[in-house]
Structure formats: C-alpha cells, structure tokens
Amino acid sequence: MIAQPGPALYRLNLIRELREKEIKSERKRRLTLILGFGCFGFFVLSLLYSGMTIWQMEGVLTREEKKVKELHQEYQKYAAAKLIVDKSDLELLSDLQGKGIFWTKKLVAIAKHLPDNYSIIDFSYENNQLKVSGFGYPSPRQDQLLVLDEYLNKLRADSTFSDTFKKLQLNLADRNADRNVDPGRINFQFSAVTSTWKAQ
Amino acid sequence: MVKRSIQTSNPGVTVGIEYDHLAIRAALLNTDGRGAFSVAKVVEIRGEYGEDRNLLEGFRQVKAKLGLSGRDSVVTCLSGKQVFATQLPFRRLGKEEMEQALRLELRKTVHFEVATSTLDYQILGEDDGSNGGAAQVLVALAATALLNRQLGLLEKAGLKVMAVDVLPVAIANTLWAWKAGGESHHPLIAVHIGPQVSTIVIDGEYSPFFTRNVYFAAEDVFAPNANPVDREKRIQALAEEVSRSVIFYEKNSEVTGFQEVLLLGDHLEGAALMDKLQRQTGLPVQAMDLAGKTGMLRESQPGRFDLAVSLALRGEA
Numbered sequence: 168m169i170a171q172p173g174p175a176l177y178r179l180n181l182i183r184e185l186r187e188k189e190i191k192s193e194r195k196r197r198l199t200l201i202l203g204f205g206c207f208g209f210f211v212l213s214l215l216y217s218g219m220t221i222w223q224m225e226g227v228l229t230r231e232e233k234k235v236k237e238l239h240q241e242y243q244k245y246a247a248a249k250l251i252v253d254k255s256d257l258e259l260l261s262d263l264q265g266k267g268i269f270w271t272k273k274l275v276a277i278a279k280h281l282p283d284n285y286s287i288i289d290f291s292y293e294n295n296q297l298k299v300s301g302f303g304y305p306s307p308r309q310d311q312l313l314v315l316d317e318y319l320n321k322l323r324a325d326s327t328f329s330d331t332f333k334k335l336q337l338n339l340a341d342r343n344a345d346r347n348v349d350p351g352r353i354n355f356q357f358s359a360v361t362s363t364w365k366a367q
Numbered sequence: 368m369v370k371r372s373i374q375t376s377n378p379g380v381t382v383g384i385e386y387d388h389l390a391i392r393a394a395l396l397n398t399d400g401r402g403a404f405s406v407a408k409v410v411e412i413r414g415e416y417g418e419d420r421n422l423l424e425g426f427r428q429v430k431a432k433l434g435l436s437g438r439d440s441v442v443t444c445l446s447g448k449q450v451f452a453t454q455l456p457f458r459r460l461g462k463e464e465m466e467q468a469l470r471l472e473l474r475k476t477v478h479f480e481v482a483t484s485t486l487d488y489q490i491l492g493e494d495d496g497s498n499g500g501a502a503q504v505l506v507a508l509a510a511t512a513l514l515n516r517q518l519g520l521l522e523k524a525g526l527k528v529m530a531v532d533v534l535p536v537a538i539a540n541t542l543w544a545w546k547a548g549g550e551s552h553h554p555l556i557a558v559h560i561g562p563q564v565s566t567i568v569i570d571g572e573y574s575p576f577f578t579r580n581v582y583f584a585a586e587d588v589f590a591p592n593a594n595p596v597d598r599e600k601r602i603q604a605l606a607e608e609v610s611r612s613v614i615f616y617e618k619n620s621e622v623t624g625f626q627e628v629l630l631l632g633d634h635l636e637g638a639a640l641m642d643k644l645q646r647q648t649g650l651p652v653q654a655m656d657l658a659g660k661t662g663m664l665r666e667s668q669p670g671r672f673d674l675a676v677s678l679a680l681r682g683e684a
Contacts, residue, residue: 176540176681179452179507180530181445181485181514 268331268361273297276328280321282314285355295361297332302343302354311353315340319357332359380407382435383678384426384443384521385537387562388417389586390633391425394658394675395433404680406661408433409672419520426524441526442678445517446534446561449479449510454491454576456501469506477508485511505576507533532678534559535578538568541631541677545655553624554616556650558609559674560632560640562586565605567612574622581608589634602640606647613648628652635670 180186277287277299285303292298305311319335322328339356343349384393395408410432416422435441451473460468469488474481491503514531521528532540542555554571565583570576583605588598609628617623628650630641641652654669657676 176543176677177489177505177532177536178681179487179489179505179532179536181487181507181509181533182518182528182531183487186529 268292272327273331276322276325280318280325282318285314285318295363297359298338298356299359300339300354300356302352304351305353311355312340315355315357322359328359331361333362335359380435380439381679381682382433382439382441382526383675383680384429384441384526385446385534385674385678386416386422386425387446387633388415389413389562391416391422391429392672392675393429393433394672394679395435396676396679398682404661406658406676406679409658409675411671419516423520423524426521426526430524430526435526437525437527439527440529440682441521442530442532442681443517443521443528444532444534444537444674444678445509445513446566447513447564448580449484449513450533450535451477451479451508452506452533452535452576452578454503454505457504458501459490469504473506473508479510481508483511484508485514503575505536507536509533530681532681534674535566535568536576537674537678537681538566538578538631539570539576540681541655541657541673542568542570542629544657544677544680545629545660545673553626554620554622556609556613556625556628556648557655558628558630558632558644560585560630560634560670562633565632567609569612569616569625571622574616574620577612577616577620579608579612581605583608585632585634589637599639602643603647605640606643609644610647613650625650630654631670631673633671 277290281287281301282303285301287299287301289300290298303311303314305314315337319337322332323335335357337355337357339354341354343352343354379398381396381398382393383396384391386392390411390413392411393409394406395410396404397407398404410429412425412428412432414421414425416425429435453473453476455472457465457469457472459465465488466486470481470486473486477484486506486508488504488506491505509531518528518531538557538559542557546555552571552573554569554574557568559566559568560583563582563584563586565581565585567579567581568577583601587593588601613625625648628644628648630644630652631654634640635654641654644650645652655673656669657673657680659669661676
C-alpha cells in the first residue's frame with residue numbers, strides 16, 4: 168500500500184447542514200441519554216441511602232423497644248415485690264449523702280488538737296451549730312487564752328473538721344467561780360457553725 | 368491567495384461514487400487521518416442506469432463489491448442540467464444573509480429554479496482589492512429534487528452519504544489532486560468526457576474557477592458503428608469548444624500560461640480526441656490516472672476512476 172500526503176481540495180457539501188443537524192441531534196440524544204442515566208443512577212443511590220437509613224432507624228427502634236420491654240419487666244418485678252422507691256426516699260438518700268456530718272472525724276479532730284491538761288466535758292449540735300464545753304489547768308505562765316486560741320486555730324486548719332464547720336469562735340474562758348472547789352481550773356466553751364448556719 | 372483548505376479527513380475508509388446512465392464507478396480509499404491515503408480498490412459496474420430501480424441495484428452491487436458497511440463514509444457528486452457552480456467576488460455577510468444574497472445573485476445566471484435548489488458555498492480568500500475588498504466565493508447549486516433522489520437511492524442501498532459535491536467542483540478537485548495539492552502559478556484545464564455532456568473546468572491558484580458544459584455525445588461518437596466522418600466532425604467541434612473556452616478565460620481573467628489539458632471520464636482510449644485537442648489548443652494533452660499515480664497499477668485505467676478517487680480524497684468535510 169502506497170501512501171502519500173492528501174492534497175488540499177475544495178470542500179463544498181450540499182448536505183452539510185443536514186449532516187450537521189444530524190450530528191447535533193446525535194450529540195443531544197447522547198447528552199439526554201447520559202443525563203437520563205445520571206438522574207436514574209442518582210435516584211437509585213437516593214433509594215439505597217434512604218433504605219439504609221430506614222433500616223438503621225428500625226434497628227435503633229428495635230433496640231430501644233427491647234430496652235423498654237426489659238425496663239417494664241424489671242418494674243413489674245419490683246412492683247410485685249412492693250419495693251417501690253418513691254421521690255421522698257430519693258430525697259432522703261440525697262440528703263443523707265450530701266448533707267450528713269461524719270461525726271467520728273470531727274470528734275477525732277477535736278480530741279487530737281486538744282492541749283494537755285484540757286478536757287471536753289460537753290458538746291451539743293443544734294441548728295447547724297456545734298457547742299463544745301470543757302475545762303483545763305493553765306500553766307504557771309497563765310497563758311490559757313493563747314493555748315485556747317492556738318487550739319481553735321489548729322481546728323480551723325484541720326480539713327477534716329473545717330470542711331463542715333467553717334467558722335469557730337471562743338465563747339467563754341474564765342476561772343471557776345467557786346474558789347473553794349478546784350480554784351485553778353479554767354472553764355471554756357467554743358462554738359462552730361456550718362456554712363448554712365443563720366444567727367437567730 | 369490560497370483557494371483551497373487543507374485536507375483533514377478522519378481516519379478510516381472513504382468511498383467516492385460517481386455515475387452516469389451507463390456506469391457506476393467507485394473508489395475505496397484508506398486514510399490515516401493525518402493526510403496520508405492510499406487507493407485500496409476501484410470498481411466499475413456497467414448497466415442501464417436511467418431508471419431508479421437499476422441505479423439502486425447498481426449501488427447495492429458497488430456496496431457488495433467494495434465490502435462496505437453502513438458506517439463507511441460515502442462521497443458522491445451530482446451532474447446534469449440542474450447543477451451549477453461558479454466563482455464570484457462577493458462581500459462577506461453572515462451565514463443566513465450570505466446564502467440569501469447568493470441565491471438572489473445566482474437567479475440572474477442560473478437557468479433552473481434557484482428557490483427549490485440546495486446551495487453551498489466556500490469563501491476562498493480575500494479579493495486583491497480590485498472588487499472593493501469582497502471575498503472570492505465558490506458556489507455550488509443543485510436542484511433539491513435531484514439531490515434528494517440520489518441521496519435517497521444511496522441510503523436505500525445501505526450507503527451512508529456524508530458529502531455531496533457537484534460535478535464541476537469535483538473535476539476541479541481532481542485537477543488539484545492530480546497536482547498533489549501543490550500551488551500552481553498557471554491555470555489548469557480539465558475536460559471530463561461524459562456519455563452525453565462533457566464538462567470543461569479551468570482553475571488556477573491565482574485565477575478564478577471556470578466551468579462550461581459542452582454537448583458532446585461520447586457514447587454515440589465512440590460507438591463501434593458510428594460514422595467515422597461524423598465522429599471526426601464532432602471531436603473537432605469539441606476541440607474547438609475547448610479552445611474557445613480557453614480564449615474566453617484568458618480574456619476575462621487576464622491570465623495566460625496554461626500548462627496542459629487533462630482528460631478524464633470514459634472513452635479516452637482512442638488517440639483521435641487527444642490529437643484534435645492538442646492541435647486546436649496548442650497545449651499538451653494527457654489522460655489523468657490518479658489511481659495509477661498512487662501506485663494502484665493493476666486496476667489503473669487512465670481517466671476512468673479519477674473522479675471517484677478525487678471524491679473519496681476530498682473526504683466528508
């Protein structure tokens with residue numbers, strides 16, 4: 168086969184418009200076909216996505232229904248045993264957990280920091296106020312006020328005591344009024360209040 | 368001014384088909400899409416093709432012999448009295464306006480109904496200024512009924528027609544194909560010998576396209592039982608017509624220096640026609656052979672398949 172470059176020739180064509188129209192029409196048809204397939208594909212994908220979402224939602228619903236059923240069964244079991252916990256019980260429990268005072272720790276703190284030769288003889292707790300009374304024997308230096316002040320400072324610094332009782336004050340520190348009975352004894356009283364305490 | 372566009376055929380197979388009422392000729396070309404081509408096969412089927420039925424059968428035979436499918440591009444041309452082609456200077460207009468204006472212009476010269484004809488044009492390049500900057504336009508016109516008839520028959524035969532040319536422009540393309548597309552400073556002359564009418568085409572790179580039909584019944588003149596004296600007279604008459612056309616062209620376009628007279632078509636076997644033409648025009652005369660030129664020597668028959676080959680060469684654009 169011998170090949171050679173093609174010459175440049177006149178390119179008149181009496182059916183040019185006809186063929187151009189056909190080519191345009193073919194292009195349009197192809198475009199329509201592609202768009203049609205594209206839209207159909209998108210529609211199918213949307214259907215699949217919707218189906219999958221519905222399937223997932225149904226799964227969630229089934230699980231939740233199962234949970235509700237289990238809870239209902241549990242409730243029925245409790246109802247049968249008459250072990251119904253009502254609102255007041257829950258409030259009481261919360262009160263006990265949140266507002267209760269662990270007295271052991273407080274009493275340990277009061278005893279731990281108590282100076283030598285001093286004793287606690289009475290304590291009471293009323294209206295969020297703790298009153299502690301006691302007596303002691305001062306040293307020859309007569310520094311009982313300093314000793315009591317230091318004692319209260321130690322209590323203030325002790326977190327096991329001060330977590331509940333934020334304020335402490337010395338109410339009384341005087342010698343025994345009856346000079347015939349134990350004339351060297353010093354009586355004292357201090358009070359501690361919680362944060363919710365209100366003066367009456 | 369380069370009058371013709373560069374060939375850019377799509378790769379594949381292109382078929383050129385032309386016919387008259389005695390034969391259908393077709394050429395199958397392989398093109399690589401980058402400008403290279405080769406003639407793969409040529410076919411001639413002789414018969415009586417005056418009737419559509421026979422013509423349809425002939426086209427079917429061509430399709431079978433060339434082994435064509437419905438996807439192979441076919442290029443054909445229209446010929447006859449209802450076909451016209453000319454080159455004229457014309458101002459550039461928009462596509463729609465241009466066609467309307469050309470139709471109005473052609474009504475002055477065309478002898479058949481322009482309104483019911485199909486038109487195509489090609490702007491060849493800007494004018495040299497002598498016509499007020501108008502462009503040179505090559506126009507082809509053919510009766511729509513003739514076009515539809517040929518198109519219908521070819522499509523009915525299962526052939527996919529991609530381009531329809533007119534005979535004079537197809538002959539001009541044959542000239543340029545023969546010159547391998549190279550520029551020619553002098554006009555070229557081609558004479559297509561048909562069974563009833565011969566077509567003279569003169570075209571040059573720097574001179575206008577010209578065409579003229581001459582009544583020359585080649586089928587009668589070259590018939591075996593034709594009167595030799597009558598034959599001589601008719602060939603002489605054709606040679607004189609060709610000579611007159613050349614003189615007319617020289618005067619009108621003020622161009623001279625014709626290179627040669629190239630013959631194509633049927634009935635080119637005898638030496639009488641070439642002798643007379645050479646004597647009358649004073650130019651060397653030879654028969655074209657595009658198939659032979661491209662190396663297809665086995666089926667080479669000078670002049671016979673040149674039109675079909677050039678139709679295939681021009682492609683579907």
